Amino acid sequence: MLSKEDNRRLAQLERQLHREDPDFCARMGGGNFSVSATGRPALPLFVTAAVIAVAAVVLALAGWGIPATVVSVWAAVTATAAGFRMWKARNRSRI
The missing domain is CATH 1.20.890 (cAMP-dependent Protein Kinase, Chain A)
Incomplete structure (x- = not known):
């Protein structure tokens, strides 16, 4: 150390x-230093989170409360991962 x-x-x-x-x-x-340590940019994760959120809304409108809740949590976790990846890439590019 x-x-x-x-x-x-x-x-x-x-x-x-x-x-x-x-x-x-x-x-x-x-x-490219503007991507995360895994080499993938955060934008596809944000798109994925948006698609999952739309699926959660559709499930909620269909009356399926529990599956809609599970899918909305999934969307929130995906969006959080994308935000963390973008934050990490932004901090890495400041070296």
Whole structure:
């Protein structure tokens, strides 16, 4: 485990490398720094959450309360995961 000073120095070296040789960083880092650690952007998760939310509304309108509740919780979890992934990617790009 690195000390605080070592972490600070490592972060400083990373920022300097990003400024001096962004092509090298793109090759070593997989290219796009605006995506999450898994390499997938958050937008498809938001679309998936919206589709699941629409399904929950349809189930609720059909009178199926319990399945609508389960599906709406599923949509909320998916939207939360997308938000977390976007937040993580945004913080990673600030290096």
